[in-house]
Amino acid sequence: MNASRSIIFSLVAVGILVCLPLIGVAAGMTSFFGVIVPYLAVALFFIGVVARVVRWARSPVPFRIPTTCGQQKSFNWIKPDKLDNPWDNKGVVLRMILEVLLFRSLFRNSRMEFYEGPKIRYASAKWLWLGAIVFHYSFLVVLLRHLRFFSEPVSSLVHLLEGVDGFLEVGAPRLYISGLALLAGVAFLFLRRVTIPQLKYISLPSDYFPLFLIFAIAATGVLMRYIYKVDIVSVKELTMGLATFHPVVPEGIGSLFYIHLFLVSVLFAYFPFSKLVHMAGVFLSPTRNLPNNSRMVRHINPWNYPVKVHTYEEYEDEFREKMIEAGLPVEKKE
Amino acid sequence: MYDSGKIIPGIILFVGLFTFPLWSNLGKAAPAPKPELPKTEKVCVMDAAFMKTEHMVLLNDWRDKVVREANRVWVGPDGKEYQMSLQNSCMQCHASKTKFCDQCHNYAGVKPYCWECHLEPKENM
Structure with a gap:
């Protein structure tokens, strides 16, 4: 599919996903969209992710294939690069922590460009790294803030997070920075895909769809919090019912909530079958999680x-x- | 399966962390809150459905009008005049913070910053 068709396809898909609960709730299917769909989605999420990881773990990795970006350990008088060419588990763990928490390999991103001549020049490109950091961390904060709907009494850590997130104290309910940052992050990641020609060329519906889906989730959440509010006590009764396996569907929760819940369910169900499963995959990338010890240990091909x-x-x-x-x-x- | 010594603990950690909402409540949901409604008055400044979802917007609006515009009078949709004041209007009917405000706020994990300026009513509970 070309770029514009991919975008339209993904937009239509998300549009249909928004309309489904809207129609369903109007037809009185609140327990279907409020209980059955979320349970199915979460079950699919766990089974899918575990099955994926097991499937990955079944493929042998007979040889060391870490990407090395520094001096390999050799003679004592040559300084090895512990982080970029790790030779033991300690170095690998440190490298993985930096990779998972700080997206270190994205930070190394570079771009090639032509300038007068034409000459080729390479330059560092940090925008993707910054966009990814903003997107992932604001999503994490948003996710953790939602724990207030799944525990009673609410943990003081969640309150601390809310306090930091809402420290601007703008309006009531307090404006959370993470919600806006998440929308901005998704918007940036989308605009990047459509404005850089090379990137637009390789983008598929499976790239646009999750972006639109997450944008729709964040947008419905923000709308629900600040503009078209829903009865939050009823919402918590529903979510607590889900979490404690005594599902209840209180009357009179606005349909915006059901749209939000349905989109989140779709995200959970879609997760293991899409690029989003890099959440688990990052830990299993052999170019990152292997020590480069080919010259110290003999690795024998198991097959x-x-x-x-x-x-x-x-x-x-x-x-x-x-x-x-x-x-x-x-x-x-x- | 290769590296099961790392994969299996990893899977257990993942499932354990991500099911936190399911096991942290031990299968018991706290009962839904029942805020105590005033016995003397039947109607609030707006209808109950509006107050349920929008009271914080109204209060924020009142705060701005009183503090920034020195305007204390608010005209309701029915044309009735009210004094914009937390202590002298709202809490005349909803006298108890613990029995009214805190009920839903605690349940939903909301910590409004009203009481950073306003004095909390002293209540013996």
């Missing part, structure tokens, strides 16, 4: 079949007489 060998000694035993007859040198005379 090597036993090779039938015929050694020189056996060969000589077989042909010794003929070799001596022909005047060829032999190692053993008898």
Whole structure:
């Protein structure tokens, strides 16, 4: 699919997903969209992610294939690069922590450009890293803030997070920075895809769809908090019912809530089958999680079949007489 | 499966962390709050459905009008005049903070910053 068709396809898909609960709730299917769909989605999420990880773990990684960006450990008088060319588990763990928490390999992103001449020049490109950091961390904060709907009493850590997130104290309910940052992050990641021609060329519906879906989730959440408010006590009764396996569907929650819940359910269900599963995959990337110790440890390919060998000694035993007859040198005379 | 010594603990950690809302409540939901409604008055400044979802916007609006515009009089949709004041209007009917405000706020995990300026009514609970 070309770029514009991919975008339209994804937009229409998200549009349909918004309309489904809208129609369903108007037809009185509140327990379907409020209870059955979320349970199915969460079950699919866990089963799907675990199955994915197990499937990955079943493929052998016989050789060390870490990407190395620094001096390998060799002689004592050559300074090795512990982080960028780790040779032991300690280095790998440190490298993984920086990768997972700070997106270190995105920070290394570079861009090639032509300038007068034409000459080629490489420059560092940090915008993707910044956009990714803003997007992922604001999403994490938003997710953790939602714990207030799933525990009673609400943990003081959640209150602390809310206090920091809403420290601007703008309006009531207090404006949360993370909600706006999440929308801005998704918008940036989308605009990046459509404004850079090379990136637009390789973008597929599976790139646009999650962006639109997450944008719709964040947008419905923000709308629900600041503009078209829903009865939050009823919402918490529903979510607590879900969390404690005693589902209840209180009357009179606005349909915006059901749209939000349905889109979140779709995100959970879609997660294991899409690029989003990089959440688990980042831990299993062999270019990051292996120590570069090929010259210290012998790694044997597990699917090597036993090779039938015929050694020189056996060969000589077989042909010794003929070799001596022909005047060829032999190692053993008898 | 290769590296099961790392994969299995990883999966257990993932499932354990992500099911936190399911096991942290031990299957018991706290009962829904029942804010105590005033016995003397039947109607608030706006209808109950509006007050349920929008009271914070109204209060914020009142605060701005009183503090920034020195305007204390608010005319309701029915044309009745009210004094814009938390202590002298709202809390005349909803006298108890613990029995009214805190009921839903605690349940929903909301910490409004009203009481950073206003004095909390002293209540013996």
